[in-house]
Amino acid sequence: MASAANGTSDSDAGFLGFSNNLVEVGALTALVGSSVAESPILGNRGAAGISWAATSSFGTISIIKACFCGANGGWSRETLGIRTTSSDLAVGLELPHESNRAAKVRRNIGEPLGIFCRTQPDSAASPKGHNSCKGKLAWSDVYAFDHSTSLMLRGVPDTAIGTPLQVFTYGNFTFLRPYSRFQFPAIILSSAKLVEVYILWRHGSSILGMASAAPWAFFFLGAVIIQAQELRLGRHPEPEMGSLDIMTGHLPMVSRRGGRRKVVLGAAENSKTSFPWQLFWASSALILTASIIFSYIIMGQQPRPVVFIWASFQLLWLAVRIFVYHFADPANPTALRILVVRPWSTLPAQLKEHVIDLTFALAKCQSMIHPRGQAQYAGDTFASGDLTLISDGIKPPNLYSLLDPNPTSFPVDIKAVFGDMMLSSAIWITGSEVTPMDLYDSCIVVFSIRQSNHVAFPRRSVAVPAARVLSGIGMAFDAEKTVPNYVPKGAPNLGYGLTWWYWIPCRTGLWLQIQIPAQGKTVGIHQVDVRTDAQVSGLLVAGSLNIGLKDVDEVKAAVALSRKAREACLELLS
Known part of the structure; x- marks a missing residue:
């Protein structure tokens, strides 16, 4: 009787009792909050993963969290408790030496895995030597390596204590970034999201369709730009020396004895730690948040058939997103570049200065937790x-x-x-x-x-x-x-x-x-x-x-x- 009084019948109660209230819609959008949702938006599956990340609203909460991870520095991710395995794989976790905020995190985060020393890209080839750009050095202690750097370091043998140091640099071989034939077709295929918009429009819910498609449109544009940039870089050989020097191994600390060590000079920088990527993730988080809140409001005003159409499409896009996640190659364009050993006795004086820089950076790191x-x-x-x-x-x-x-x-x-x-x-x-x-x-x-x-x-x-x-x-x-x-x-x-x-x-x-x-x-x-x-x-x-x-x-x-x-x-x- 109560149902009849409200102008509804038991048959309108929805499939399995589902209704389009905010609680149940919110439960759907939080569904599948795992690395399948987080990893693509962080670029761990290339540009194709980005274009498919927001096609499904299921897992949106995890995607927003991943965007906040990418947009924030290492110390803030750790402080806010939003650090995840996917964010570590995408951008790693490092704490700059000059940051006072990072100093507070450093006391409780554990022992560092390595040291980064960055220089301007042209300083590595400067005839005046590395020390001519002292004002441009930046030191960080690292607590998680991104996936690309981890793959590179995995192929570098340890130098044991008691043996002379061996330094590794890129070999003098022409290296072009590998081209993936999967990325661009997968990006274009994500435009199937427009089918959902069209069907919702035909059912009189064009506003819901646009609210659902807005994040996809932003990510689609970002994915196209990222993939075009990768193709542009892939047309030219990589520089002989990058801007990143790395020291890792069992680093010595007052609380422990130092052990094995690795030094790689002139490695390629992870582009996802740059400001354009952080700006992209910050904008993504805002757009996703606005989209999901607006969708919540609109959904409560839609008839249940429209809600089920919307939910069916989200399930479809979720399945395709999982497909892309598992079949797209991880985005590590320079991880497998050949590294060659450079014994200390034959290392040029200029590269020895790089090692000295890393040594002083390690000393600074030790003093911070002494x-x-x-x-x-x-x-x-x-x-x-x-x-x-x-x-x-x-x-x-x-x-x-x-x-x-x-x-x-x-x-x-x-x-x-x-x-x-x-x-x-x-x-x-x-x-x-x-x-x-x-x-x-x-x-x-x-x-x-x-x-x-x-x-x-x-x-x-x-x-x-x-x-x-x-x-x-x-x-x-x-x-x-x-x-x-x-x-x-x-x-x-x-x-x-x-x-x-x-x-x-x-x-x-x-x-x-x-x-x-x-x-x-x-x-x-x-x-x-x-x-x-x-x-x-x-x-x-x-x-x-x-x-x-x-x-x-x-x-x-x-x-x-x-x-x-x-x-x-x-x-x-x-």
Whole structure:
């Protein structure tokens, strides 16, 4: 009776009780929310997948989420919780070193898989060398490689620890992007969506047809442009060197020992990380959202036969979309390009500079998750061009020879400090088994001392392997505990009231002792005190610095490791 009162009958209740209310229409549009819906719009199945992604409204919610993934950077995808396997395959996940927002994500995301260093495309072929474009370098640490990069790296053998580094670059062979005969016909075939629009128009629901077809029209146009671009690029050989340098393997971190390593120089950039793609995905998300909301509103005003016609077409397009997903080849136009090995001994100096850039980027990455805190390493040098200060063409000394026979205290001008992060990165890339924790208290200090009161008298800088510790109140500090108080390596600190203590070896049994506030300026003039072995041991035995070193012998051991790391640095410069 109630049905009759409302002008309907039980037969109008719809197939299996379906009605065109917002809840049930919304359930249909959320159907099949999987990689079959997400992956095509992210370009993982080429331009054909994009053209078919929005033909069916089923899975629209997943497609909108995928568009938001593509339009956002790595740190925001992780923060918003929208990162998916499909987005990782499309654009990977990397965190830029210079981003403050990325720093907050980096603390909780786990260990990086690799390091990217990008340059302008023409800098790789610059006759002036890689360092001539220092201002154009961009470093990132990578937590997921896109599918194309993963395929490329899968074909590169590891370089084991203890063996000389092998670098890989593209072979000197003409390479043209492969042409897929499937893409363009599949794109054109997606225009069958217009049949749905026509039939809905014949049933008096032209507005619903246009709302359903609007996303397809946008994606169809985008797919045509993308495929035309691929065909244009495929007509010309790929450049000999791309703009992306990659370091990957079992990267050394303070919490773990470094292991196998791979270095690929001049790889092709993933075009889907570019701004045009991000703009395309952002626009797609807006159009899809507007379309589905408008369709919800219109659907509630349509007779049930129209709704069933619409739903039938969505099922048809869903089936075809699955077909395209499974039969379209993944879009990896440069993944299988031939890579050739370049032993370090035969590598040109220009390409060695690329490796040095990657090494410093790894050092920067280590400092960002170091238990001492990134801020404490602000005074260290992370500029790869400064590495030449270690040698400058002369044999570097193991200690500083004091000219004054009875020194006590005098000023020094510190030019640079290569800290444990840089030394551990250099020693790993050159194949040594020394770990970051071994080098925890090691460094190389580049400084000069004025040897005459005459202003014009030249200063000569020297780079001396040294030891240093970060002294201050740690998180585990107990104010009531009697000294000595020895804090093990890797213990956290409160982030304030910290001081770097440096010990630079001089003549036998003498040390230059320097104290620099961690939040102060490292490069510049500092006062040094000359101390004997006994005086250094006396300071450490007292245990008042809240560090792990207990006597001067442990300082000497740290200096010995600094010298070993210096050899790795010199090997990079060879």
